[in-house]
Amino acid sequence: MVIKKIPLRVIKRELLQFISIILLTAMASMIYTLFSVSMEDVDSNYKQFIKDYVQEDGYFxxxxxxxxxxxxxxxxxxxxxxxxxxxxxxxxxxxxxxxxxxxxxxxxxxxxxxxxxxxxxxxxxxxxxxxxxxxxxxxxxxxxxxxxxxxxxxxxxxxxxxxxxxxxxxxxxxxxxxxxxxxxxxxxxxxxxxxxxxxxxxxxxxxxxxxxxxxxxxxxxxxxxxxxxYTEMKLENAKRMTMPLSLFIVLVSSFILFIVMRRVINSMHAEIGTLYSMGYTQKDVFGVFMRFALYIWILGSILGICFGLLEASPFAEFYRSYFTLPKLKAIFPLKHIFVALFLPAVFIFLSCYLALRSFLKLTIVQMLHGTDEIKFGKLPNIKLFDKFDFKTRIMLKYGTRHFARELILLIGIIFSTILMMYGLVAKDSIVSAIEKTYQKNFKYEYLYILNSASNHPEINLPAGAEKFNMMSFDVEGKKISIIIYGIKKDSGLINLFDERGRKLDVSNNLIITRPLANKLGLKEGDSIAIKNKFNDKRYTLKIQKIADLSTGNNGYLDIESFNSMFGFGKDDYIGIFSKESLNLDKNMVFENFSKSELVDSFKKSAQDLSKSIGVIALFSAIISLLIVYVLSNLTLNENKKNIGILKMLGFKENDIFKIMLGFNNISFILGFILGIPLSKLTMDSLIAQATKDIDFTMSLDLSLQSIASSFVILGVVYVISRLLVKRKMSKLMPVDILREQVD
Known part of the structure; x- marks a missing residue:
C-alpha cells in the first residue's frame, strides 16, 4: 500500500530528530550488551580459574x-x-x-x-x-x-x-x-x-x-x-549498574518517541482523516504508524548490539588484565543479546501505541478539524506570570504547557550531572582525601611493623621516631573490621582533629575515624563491641571523640592504656613511626612503608581512574546533547506557524528563541542544582556499598572546582545543542511556513 511509505517519508523529513531517538535506543542496547557480555566473559573465566587452580580459603x-x-x-x-x-x-x-x-x-x-x-x-x-x-x-x-x-x-x-x-x-x-x-x-x-x-x-x-x-x-x-x-565486588557493581543504566536510557528515548509520535500524528490529522474517509481501516492506519516504532527499534537495537559486541571482547580483555585474570574459555551468551534486542522493543512499542490510542478514538470530523485546536487552543492562564513582560510571560506559559517534556529534560540533566560529578569528583576526592590525611594528620615519613610485639631492647629509637602498638578486631554483628592503634599521648607524628579543627587528646578513651563512624552509624558517647581477630576475646569500648580523618576503619588509644587493656607488657610495641629511614635488621621487620610511596600510589591510582572518567564524562555529555536537541527540536517543529507569525510581526530571532525555548534554561539550571546533592548521595551510596565488607572506607566530598568543571562541560554541551536548534529556526521563513500550512 502507498500509505506504508508515510513513516519513511516523515523520518526523512525530520531526519536528525529520529536519528537522535535511534542513537538513544542504540546507546541503551550497546551499554547492556557491552557490560553484560563482557562481565559474563570475565565472571565465567574467574569462576573456572579459582576452581581449577585451587584458590585458597585464607592465609596467615x-x-x-x-x-x-x-x-x-x-x-x-x-x-x-x-x-x-x-x-x-x-x-x-x-x-x-x-x-x-x-x-x-x-x-x-x-x-x-x-x-x-x-x-x-x-x-x-x-x-x-x-x-x-x-x-x-x-x-x-x-x-x-x-x-x-x-x-x-x-x-x-x-x-x-x-x-x-x-x-x-x-x-x-x-x-x-x-x-x-x-x-x-x-x-x-x-x-x-x-x-x-x-x-x-x-x-x-x-x-x-x-x-x-x-x-x-x-x-x-x-x-x-x-x-x-575486590574482583568480585567490581564484577557485581558492574552487573548491578548495567540494567538500571540501560533502562533509564530506554525510558528516556521511549518518552521522547511518545512526544514525537504525538506531534507527528497531530500534524497529520487531516491526512489520517482523509485516509479513513477513503476506506482505510483503523487497523491499516495503526499498522502504518507503528512502523515508526519498528524502524527505530530495529535500527537502534541492532546498531547498539553490533557496537556492544564489537567492544565486548576488548573490554573483557581490559578487565582481565586489570584483574590479572587469564582467559581460559570463550563464551557467547545469547540470553544477553536477546535481552539487549527486546528490552527497548517493550517500551518503544508501548510508547508508540499510547501515542496513537487516544487519537484513533476520534471521529473522522474531529480528525479533519485537528487536535491542535481541540487540545491546545489556549496557553495556561496563570496570574503569577502576568507580572512579567510579554516575552517572559509567553515563555513561562509555553514551558508550563509542555511540562512533561521539561520534566524529562530536567531528569536528563540531573542524570548527566550525577554521571559527570561522579567522574570528576571520584578522582579529585581520592587525591585530596589522601593528601589531607597524610599531610595534616600523619607527620611520619616511614612506618615499620615488626614481626613480634615486645619491648625490643635491641632497638634504639632516634629522636624523630615513635613506637606504637596495634591490633585488629571484628565489630560485633557487622562484617567490618577495625584496627586500633596505641600511640603516644603527646604524639607529634599522629595528629587527630575534630570537624572544627580542634586537636584531640589521645587518652584511655577510644577515638575513631569519621568514615568508620558513618559506616556504623556511631556518635560520640556511643559504645562499640569488638572481638579480637586472633584470640576471640571481646571488649566494649566507649567512643570519646570522632576524628576528622577521610580514610580508614581505625581507632586510637594511648599506648599505655592500649597495652594494659589488651594484655601486652607495659613497654611493648609492634611498630615504629619515623621521620627518617631506620636501619633495622630485616629479620625483625614484617612490613614497612614510606609515606611518599603510599601517597604516590594513591595518586597513580587516581590517574588510572581518570581514563574511565573520560568515558563517563563523554557518555553523560552525549546523553545531555541528544535529550536537549530532540526536545528543543520538538518544540520548534510544533510551533512553526507561531514562529512564522512572530517573524512577520517583526520579532527578532533571539526574542522568538527565548519565547519558544527560554524555559529550557530554567530546566537546565534547576536540573544541575538538583543534581549536585543527588550526586553526593549517589557517591556516598556507591562507596558504602563497595566498602561494606572490607576493612577500609573513605568519604568523597564535592569540591567547588569539580562542581564548576561539571557545569562548564554540561553548559558547553547545552549551548551547542541550542545553537543547532537555533540555526534551524533561522532557516524557517514565514512564506515557507505559510505555504506549508496551505498545502
Whole structure:
C-alpha cells in the first residue's frame, strides 16, 4: 500500500530528530550488551580459574614455623607453606613466592615447568616495563630469566598493600621462584606464610590455636582479602549498574518517541482523516504508524548490539588484565543479546501505541478539524506570570504547557550531572582525601611493623621516631573490621582533629575515624563491641571523640592504656613511626612503608581512574546533547506557524528563541542544582556499598572546582545543542511556513 511509505517519508523529513531517538535506543542496547557480555566473559573465566587452580580459603603469617601436619589433623584442612619475601630493587617491590604445589596454583603462559634460575612474573609488570619472556631481570642482586607470565588465584587484584585502591605495575610485581632459588637468594626469611584450603567450622578457635602456639602476625580469610573480594565486588557493581543504566536510557528515548509520535500524528490529522474517509481501516492506519516504532527499534537495537559486541571482547580483555585474570574459555551468551534486542522493543512499542490510542478514538470530523485546536487552543492562564513582560510571560506559559517534556529534560540533566560529578569528583576526592590525611594528620615519613610485639631492647629509637602498638578486631554483628592503634599521648607524628579543627587528646578513651563512624552509624558517647581477630576475646569500648580523618576503619588509644587493656607488657610495641629511614635488621621487620610511596600510589591510582572518567564524562555529555536537541527540536517543529507569525510581526530571532525555548534554561539550571546533592548521595551510596565488607572506607566530598568543571562541560554541551536548534529556526521563513500550512 502507498500509505506504508508515510513513516519513511516523515523520518526523512525530520531526519536528525529520529536519528537522535535511534542513537538513544542504540546507546541503551550497546551499554547492556557491552557490560553484560563482557562481565559474563570475565565472571565465567574467574569462576573456572579459582576452581581449577585451587584458590585458597585464607592465609596467615606467623613469626615461627607451624607444624602443618598437626594443624591439618586438628582442623581438617589442607595447609601449605609458601616461602615469601619482599625484595626492593630500584624503587620496585618484588613480592617473591615459592612455587606452590597444592593451593593457589599458578596459571602460566607458556605452560612449562619452572627451573632454577628462572622465574614466573605477573603479566601487568611485564607490560608496564616492556619486558619479554626470555629476558633477564635482577632481583636481590641476582639475574633471573623470565620463563613466562603467571596468574595467581589469590593475587587476581594485584595490589601491594591491603589499603591500595588500584594496582601499580610500575613499582610492584609478584614473582614465583623455585624453593631452592628462594632459599639461596633469601637465606633468612623473617616470617612464615601459610595458605589453607577447607571449611573451618570455628574460625576463632583456629586463630586462637595458631596464635597461642606460633604467634600470629596476620590472618586473612578469603572473604576479607582485598586481592580476591575486590574482583568480585567490581564484577557485581558492574552487573548491578548495567540494567538500571540501560533502562533509564530506554525510558528516556521511549518518552521522547511518545512526544514525537504525538506531534507527528497531530500534524497529520487531516491526512489520517482523509485516509479513513477513503476506506482505510483503523487497523491499516495503526499498522502504518507503528512502523515508526519498528524502524527505530530495529535500527537502534541492532546498531547498539553490533557496537556492544564489537567492544565486548576488548573490554573483557581490559578487565582481565586489570584483574590479572587469564582467559581460559570463550563464551557467547545469547540470553544477553536477546535481552539487549527486546528490552527497548517493550517500551518503544508501548510508547508508540499510547501515542496513537487516544487519537484513533476520534471521529473522522474531529480528525479533519485537528487536535491542535481541540487540545491546545489556549496557553495556561496563570496570574503569577502576568507580572512579567510579554516575552517572559509567553515563555513561562509555553514551558508550563509542555511540562512533561521539561520534566524529562530536567531528569536528563540531573542524570548527566550525577554521571559527570561522579567522574570528576571520584578522582579529585581520592587525591585530596589522601593528601589531607597524610599531610595534616600523619607527620611520619616511614612506618615499620615488626614481626613480634615486645619491648625490643635491641632497638634504639632516634629522636624523630615513635613506637606504637596495634591490633585488629571484628565489630560485633557487622562484617567490618577495625584496627586500633596505641600511640603516644603527646604524639607529634599522629595528629587527630575534630570537624572544627580542634586537636584531640589521645587518652584511655577510644577515638575513631569519621568514615568508620558513618559506616556504623556511631556518635560520640556511643559504645562499640569488638572481638579480637586472633584470640576471640571481646571488649566494649566507649567512643570519646570522632576524628576528622577521610580514610580508614581505625581507632586510637594511648599506648599505655592500649597495652594494659589488651594484655601486652607495659613497654611493648609492634611498630615504629619515623621521620627518617631506620636501619633495622630485616629479620625483625614484617612490613614497612614510606609515606611518599603510599601517597604516590594513591595518586597513580587516581590517574588510572581518570581514563574511565573520560568515558563517563563523554557518555553523560552525549546523553545531555541528544535529550536537549530532540526536545528543543520538538518544540520548534510544533510551533512553526507561531514562529512564522512572530517573524512577520517583526520579532527578532533571539526574542522568538527565548519565547519558544527560554524555559529550557530554567530546566537546565534547576536540573544541575538538583543534581549536585543527588550526586553526593549517589557517591556516598556507591562507596558504602563497595566498602561494606572490607576493612577500609573513605568519604568523597564535592569540591567547588569539580562542581564548576561539571557545569562548564554540561553548559558547553547545552549551548551547542541550542545553537543547532537555533540555526534551524533561522532557516524557517514565514512564506515557507505559510505555504506549508496551505498545502
Amino acid at each position: 603469617i606467623t613469626s615461627q614455623p607451624v607444624d602443618t601436619k598437626l594443624v591439618e589433623k586438628e582442623f581438617g584442612i589442607e595447609l601449605e607453606e609458601r616461602l615469601f619475601y619482599d625484595s626492593q630493587e630500584d624503587e620496585i617491590t618484588f613480592r617473591v613466592f615459592s612455587l606452590p604445589e597444592k593451593i593457589n596454583l599458578p596459571y602460566t603462559q607458556p605452560q612449562k615447568d619452572l627451573k632454577n634460575g628462572e622465574i614466573f612474573i605477573d603479566p601487568s609488570f611485564l607490560k608496564a616495563h616492556n619486558l619479554k619472556i626470555g629476558e633477564n631481570i635482577k632481583i636481590a642482586g641476582k639475574n633471573f630469566k623470565i620463563a613466562g607470565k603467571a596468574y595467581l588465584p589469590d593475587y587476581i587484584y594485584l595490589i601491594k598493600n591491603d589499603q591500595d585502591f588500584l594496582p601499580d605495575p610500575q613499582r610492584f610485581a609478584v614473582v614465583i621462584m623455585t624453593k631452592e632459588d628462594m632459599k639461596n637468594t633469601f637465606p633468612s626469611l623473617p616470617v612464615h606464610y601459610y595458605s589453607y584450603k577447607g571449611n573451618v567450622k570455628k574460625l576463632e578457635n583456629f586463630k586462637s590455636y595458631v596464635n597461642s602456639h606460633w604467634f600470629l602476625l596476620k590472618f586473612m580469610t578469603k572473604n576479607e582479602n582485598p586481592r580476591i573480594i
